[in-house]
Amino acid sequence: MKERSPSPSYKLSWMPTSRRLEALGNGVFARTDQAKQVYQGESGVPPLIDLSLGSTDLQPPEEILQVIASAVADPSSSAYCLDAGTAPFNQAVSAWCQHRLGVEVDPQRQVQLLVGSQEGTAHLPLASLDPGDRALLLDPSYPSHRGGLVLAGASICSLPLSQEREWLPNLNAIGPESWDQLKLFVLGYPHNPTARVGDQELLDQVMARGCRHQLVIANDNPYVDLALEGEAPSLLRSPGWRDWGIEFFSLSKGWCLGGFRLAFAIGAEPLITALRQVKGVVDFNQSLALQQGAIEALTRWADWPLSLHAVYRERRDRVLSVLRSGGWSCSTPEMAMYLWLSLPADAEVQKLGDETFARRLLQRAGVALTPGSGFGAGGSGWLRMALVRPADELEEAARRVVAASP
Numbered sequence: 517m518k519e520r521s522p523s524p525s526y527k528l529s530w531m532p533t534s535r536r537l538e539a540l541g542n543g544v545f546a547r548t549d550q551a552k553q554v555y556q557g558e559s560g561v562p563p564l565i566d567l568s569l570g571s572t573d574l575q576p577p578e579e580i581l582q583v584i585a586s587a588v589a590d591p592s593s594s595a596y597c598l599d600a601g602t603a604p605f606n607q608a609v610s611a612w613c614q615h616r617l618g619v620e621v622d623p624q625r626q627v628q629l630l631v632g633s634q635e636g637t638a639h640l641p642l643a644s645l646d647p648g649d650r651a652l653l654l655d656p657s658y659p660s661h662r663g664g665l666v667l668a669g670a671s672i673c674s675l676p677l678s679q680e681r682e683w684l685p686n687l688n689a690i691g692p693e694s695w696d697q698l699k700l701f702v703l704g705y706p707h708n709p710t711a712r713v714g715d716q717e718l719l720d721q722v723m724a725r726g727c728r729h730q731l732v733i734a735n736d737n738p739y740v741d742l743a744l745e746g747e748a749p750s751l752l753r754s755p756g757w758r759d760w761g762i763e764f765f766s767l768s769k770g771w772c773l774g775g776f777r778l779a780f781a782i783g784a785e786p787l788i789t790a791l792r793q794v795k796g797v798v799d800f801n802q803s804l805a806l807q808q809g810a811i812e813a814l815t816r817w818a819d820w821p822l823s824l825h826a827v828y829r830e831r832r833d834r835v836l837s838v839l840r841s842g843g844w845s846c847s848t849p850e851m852a853m854y855l856w857l858s859l860p861a862d863a864e865v866q867k868l869g870d871e872t873f874a875r876r877l878l879q880r881a882g883v884a885l886t887p888g889s890g891f892g893a894g895g896s897g898w899l900r901m902a903l904v905r906p907a908d909e910l911e912e913a914a915r916r917v918v919a920a921s922p
């Protein structure tokens with residue numbers, strides 16, 4: 517039998533765990549979570565203000581919760597749903613897509629229910645790549661994008677984003693032969709963590725390359741309804757998606773249903789079929805009760821996410837005002853939910869780096885932010901603040917951050 521070499525950080529003393537975990541690492545959210553627990557275990561510290569997760573304090577419409585609650589009482593909700601959504605769910609997605617994006621979608625062949633867009637984006641590489649296949653990823657990007665590629669054994673190429681290019685990728689940095697070698701490009705606009713909305717032209721150009729060079733284009737789009745400035749792009753408006761594209765949507769952000777784990781993918785039929793096949797092995801999907809709630813959200817409450825704009829805009833503006841008057845230089849994000857903040861210019865802070873500085877803010881100010889490097893090397897030197905508490909509390913957090921900064 518072949519001997520395994522020890523995997524330094526993930527080895528559980530005697531337990532032989534898989535090598536792919538080494539490349540996966542233990543994500544930024546897990547590390548931040550550990551630090552939060554340590555902070556909360558200390559006595560006499562101010563209460564933690566946790567702005568490190570995109571898990572909102574805002575509540576979904578009561579009617580959606582009521583639909584779920586009464587559907588839970590129906591015995592059919594206890595049954596397995598197998599790998600696909602029910603016909604009424606798929607139809608609701610198709611109707612939403614027509615209403616929201618003006619795009620016609622085949623409810624049975626082009627729609628797939630998901631247990632979160634995180635789950636979908638993490639499983640897509642297993643459905644579309646063989647080990648060693650090349651995949652392109654934005655840097656920084658949402659952790660499940662990279663995680664799914666690592667688990668599928670993909671060879672990962674990064675396309676860096678930078679402040680100079682306003683967090684939009686330079687597609688011309690990749691030559692035609694390199695495009696030919698790629699099998700999958702995972703991106704996500706509106707973009708987390710940079711809060712850049714992106715534009716339709718970018719997705720059109722990406723999708724055109726997908727068709728020309730025959731690679732799958734995946735856009736993770738849980739924030740489609742949360743662009744505060746400009747219009748969120750959608751891959752489904754880009755010609756060619758029915759052949760080579762797939763887009764992921766979620767009820768977590770727009771309808772504040774994160775804990776309920778409801779999302780869906782719309783894409784080229786072979787990709788949807790392949791994703792369904794992977795899910796057939798891994799999970800039996802969400803219960804009928806939750807699907808009922810999703811149907812209610814996507815039909816009667818289709819425009820409700822837009823009502824969140826005023827709330828997030830107020831939060832954003834009040835926090836920015838405190839940070840700016842405290843000497844932080846921050847640009848106004850286009851997308852709701854996050855501020856993307858560069859570390860203060862102070863040389864010592866720059867030397868500390870974003871992860872240590874975030875730890876320091878947690879220890880000294882009791883405010884948890886996410887270090888940008890947790891989203892990839894391209895996020896180094898940045899911090900993400902999620903606007904997921906009421907405005908007064910966010911202002912208090914901003915004041916504490918300012919007081920604890922050089």
Ligand SMILES: Cc1ncc(COP(=O)(O)O)c(C=O)c1O
Nearest residue numbers: 570632633634658708766768779
């Ligand atoms: C880009 C992106 N994709 C996916 C997710 C997770 O969404 P879901 O709750 O649908 O799994 C998030 C959550 O923050 C996200 O920012």
